[in-house]
Amino acid sequence: MKIRTKLPIILSLFAALFLVLGACSNSNDKNKEEKEVKEHSEMDMNHSSSDDVPEGLKPAENPTYEVGSQTIIESGHMEGMKGAEATIVGAFDTTAYAISYTPATGGEKVENHKWIIHEEIKDAGEVAYEPGAEVTVNASHMEGMNGAVAEVESAEKTTVYMVDFTPTTGGEKVKNHKWVTESELSAPK
Numbered sequence: 096m097k098i099r100t101k102l103p104i105i106l107s108l109f110a111a112l113f114l115v116l117g118a119c120s121n122s123n124d125k126n127k128e129e130k131e132v133k134e135h136s137e138m139d140m141n142h143s144s145s146d147d148v149p150e151g152l153k154p155a156e157n158p159t160y161e162v163g164s165q166t167i168i169e170s171g172h173m174e175g176m177k178g179a180e181a182t183i184v185g186a187f188d189t190t191a192y193a194i195s196y197t198p199a200t201g202g203e204k205v206e207n208h209k210w211i212i213h214e215e216i217k218d219a220g221e222v223a224y225e226p227g228a229e230v231t232v233n234a235s236h237m238e239g240m241n242g243a244v245a246e247v248e249s250a251e252k253t254t255v256y257m258v259d260f261t262p263t264t265g266g267e268k269v270k271n272h273k274w275v276t277e278s279e280l281s282a283p284k
Contacts, residue, residue, distance in 0.1 A: 175262025198239025
């Protein structure tokens with residue numbers, strides 16, 4: 096009988112503990128995202144690049160956002176990106192990968208870089224890579240990326256976009272930024 100009267104108290108304590116742990120977890124996720132943006136911002140990113148695309152990459156037949164249309168960037172790969180107004184300059188159907196790698200030029204490991212695409216992987220075949228796969232990067236979005244051995248963190252078959260935007264933090268317009276996925280864009284309000 097004594098256990099039954101204490102059971103609601105014990106269950107309440109467990110519920111409170113899970114709420115506290117959940118709040119800590121959400122805080123850690125936000126801190127991790129902010130850290131990744133800061134790391135990317137501090138690295139030498141080629142924010143603007145040419146409008147050249149990898150061999151074999153074909154334009155999307157029916158993209159949600161047409162070339163020339165205006166969008167809002169909902170992701171923050173780098174400082175000043177989230178919330179920026181963007182112009183679509185290219186739309187392509189492919190597989191986008193988040194990768195972790197140590198720069199070929201040395202330095203600290205880059206975690207969960209978004210995005211490279213299937214056509215930017217050396218000797219990529221027809222089949223998409225699964226998370227955990229080891230690949231060699233054939234892209235120069237950031238210093239030390241080209242030639243780096245990377246681990247695939249996630250893979251997403253999607254439409255990727257090349258965009259022009261002015262950072263919300265000010266500064267020069269970024270031209271031909273590669274890549275933003277369809278889920279990271281929204282229509283202007």
